[in-house]
Amino acid sequence: MLFPLLVVATVLISNVGAIKAHKKLLLAENRKEGIDHSYLVIFKSHENAVEFRDEHLLTMGIQAKHLYAIGTRFVGYGAVITDKKVLDKILDDRNVQFVEQDQRVKAHNIQHNAPWHLARISDKGKIDNYNKAQYIYQNHGAKDVTAYVIDTGIRCSHEEFEDRCQYGFDATGEGNGDGNGHGTHVAGLIGSKTYGVAKKVSLIAVKVLKANGQGTSTDTVAGINWATKDYLSNGKTASVINMSLSGPKSPGLRAAILASVEKGLAYAVAAGNANSDACDFDPASYGFVVTVGATDLDSTILTRNSDDQVDEIEDGRSQFSNYGKCVKIFAPGGAIQSTWSTNDQAINTISGTSMASPIVAGAMALILQTHPRLSPAKLRKRLIQNSTKGVVRFDCLNPISFDNLLEEEEDTHLMDQQQQLEEENQKTIPEFKATDADEASQWLTGVESVFRKLNYQPLCWPLEASKRFRNESMNLWYEESQTVVHNDWDQFKQRLMEKVRDSVRIQSKSKPSQQPSSQTFECYRQKQQSGSADIREDFQKFSGIEDPEL
Numbered sequence: 001m002l003f004p005l006l007v008v009a010t011v012l013i014s015n016v017g018a019i020k021a022h023k024k025l026l027l028a029e030n031r032k033e034g035i036d037h038s039y040l041v042i043f044k045s046h047e048n049a050v051e052f053r054d055e056h057l058l059t060m061g062i063q064a065k066h067l068y069a070i071g072t073r074f075v076g077y078g079a080v081i082t083d084k085k086v087l088d089k090i091l092d093d094r095n096v097q098f099v100e101q102d103q104r105v106k107a108h109n110i111q112h113n114a115p116w117h118l119a120r121i122s123d124k125g126k127i128d129n130y131n132k133a134q135y136i137y138q139n140h141g142a143k144d145v146t147a148y149v150i151d152t153g154i155r156c157s158h159e160e161f162e163d164r165c166q167y168g169f170d171a172t173g174e175g176n177g178d179g180n181g182h183g184t185h186v187a188g189l190i191g192s193k194t195y196g197v198a199k200k201v202s203l204i205a206v207k208v209l210k211a212n213g214q215g216t217s218t219d220t221v222a223g224i225n226w227a228t229k230d231y232l233s234n235g236k237t238a239s240v241i242n243m244s245l246s247g248p249k250s251p252g253l254r255a256a257i258l259a260s261v262e263k264g265l266a267y268a269v270a271a272g273n274a275n276s277d278a279c280d281f282d283p284a285s286y287g288f289v290v291t292v293g294a295t296d297l298d299s300t301i302l303t304r305n306s307d308d309q310v311d312e313i314e315d316g317r318s319q320f321s322n323y324g325k326c327v328k329i330f331a332p333g334g335a336i337q338s339t340w341s342t343n344d345q346a347i348n349t350i351s352g353t354s355m356a357s358p359i360v361a362g363a364m365a366l367i368l369q370t371h372p373r374l375s376p377a378k379l380r381k382r383l384i385q386n387s388t389k390g391v392v393r394f395d396c397l398n399p400i401s402f403d404n405l406l407e408e409e410e411d412t413h414l415m416d417q418q419q420q421l422e423e424e425n426q427k428t429i430p431e432f433k434a435t436d437a438d439e440a441s442q443w444l445t446g447v448e449s450v451f452r453k454l455n456y457q458p459l460c461w462p463l464e465a466s467k468r469f470r471n472e473s474m475n476l477w478y479e480e481s482q483t484v485v486h487n488d489w490d491q492f493k494q495r496l497m498e499k500v501r502d503s504v505r506i507q508s509k510s511k512p513s514q515q516p517s518s519q520t521f522e523c524y525r526q527k528q529q530s531g532s533a534d535i536r537e538d539f540q541k542f543s544g545i546e547d548p549e550l
Helices: 049-060 084-092 117-121 182-191 217-233 251-262 353-370 376-386 408-425 437-452 463-480 486-504 520-528 533-543
Strands: 034-043 066-070 074-080 096-107 146-151 165-170 202-207 214-216 239-243 266-270 290-304 310-317 329-332 336-339 347-351
Touching: 034 049, 034 084, 034 217, 034 251, 049 066, 049 074, 049 084, 066 217, 066 251, 074 217, 074 251, 084 096, 096 217, 096 251, 146 182, 146 217, 146 353, 165 217, 182 202, 182 336, 182 353, 202 217, 214 217, 217 239, 217 251, 239 353, 251 266, 266 353, 266 376, 290 353, 329 353, 336 353, 353 376
Parallel strands: 146 202, 146 239, 165 202, 239 266, 266 290, 290 329
Antiparallel strands: 034 074, 034 096, 066 074, 096 214, 290 310, 336 347
């Protein structure tokens, strides 16, 4: 059953002025991502919240673009509000919990070539030839499970979907179909007959992103609202939602997904493609969803035998994939072939965590076919239990993947390396030459950027050191750099460098499962010795040194 919530938006009479600060008003942290005069208004949880909202809209004279109601936990609306006085009245309404500025969200993809993802997830061991490997799956193919695809839409007429796809909801105004291709590709990885993980699952298109791959928070929340209502109207049949999109931090989006999860819907979401901490992005940062990072063939390790032939292939984190404690699991995301939207036979090969997420969503659908009453939390737990830990061996920043990384006999060699690096660390600490706040910001940002390039090494900047650098060095910079006067720069630089030294100091551990750390700058040195001149240049540029040894 469909629940059309899209209402024509009306621009209110303009009375534009400076917006006053208000504790209920949440403006976009990144101004470029904020949408002027467009807001998400969320009401306090109450048994009469829907009535409060409707009376509020009538009294204010507002025609909403979207109406939200997931039980009484999440009630609100999205609207264009250009009249400052009306906005002030909304903020003063005692039933309103908060008003969030609308923000842009977008899909992820990076172009590559070559299919291999189904072979990878079909075998827990290492694979020596993806082209000859098989995908082994249950015959039921999740035939009684529904997958909602919150994306750019789906070309449901594609022959790969075998009449198992239907149009559900369009928040964009562009109508059914997929003018981008991203959503069709994602849907194909969940449930197409050739490329899908769950080959008999029912697919429902929830269109919140336009043909250019971009959308808004209000439209995304509208899609979540519709999908949850549709799920409830169908008697809570086993269902999963995939969201291969991300945006800035959004309390409104978080509240909507949490309310949906509490109703029984499980979510797989893309970690993001910024080669950064997934905890900095929504919805990847939420603990109640399955956040998926990507692996690919371009980041693998090739182990060769005595005849110099490839003996086995080990998994590596995709260079673009976000990482960190918010990432629950990894799946293939580089050079993934699937359905495309240009015609009913079209296929395409693209890359991104957007591709990894639907592969996991398909796996979740297979589990739900056998265990349809699993709660989202228990489904996440079972998924993680069924995964293979410690195989993404170069993802040093991810504690789950790093666990049990090395064999016991490698411990002694590892500790010898650490001792050597610690001794060398005393010789070379990059000089901090900033003379003002802007230069300090550039230096710190640049060094972090360089460090992120190092995380493909077996001994690299670990999670704990990463946190110390951000929480100590970066916080020190943010708190002090704007107020420090020129004469205090020497003292400021000295304190900052002490924090940097602390952040990269080796933490000697007896077991690899306890996350042995490597001195960061020497990890860089180790990498550049293998011929990575571009990182050497970046490091010198941002550290302000010209060390002939580097």
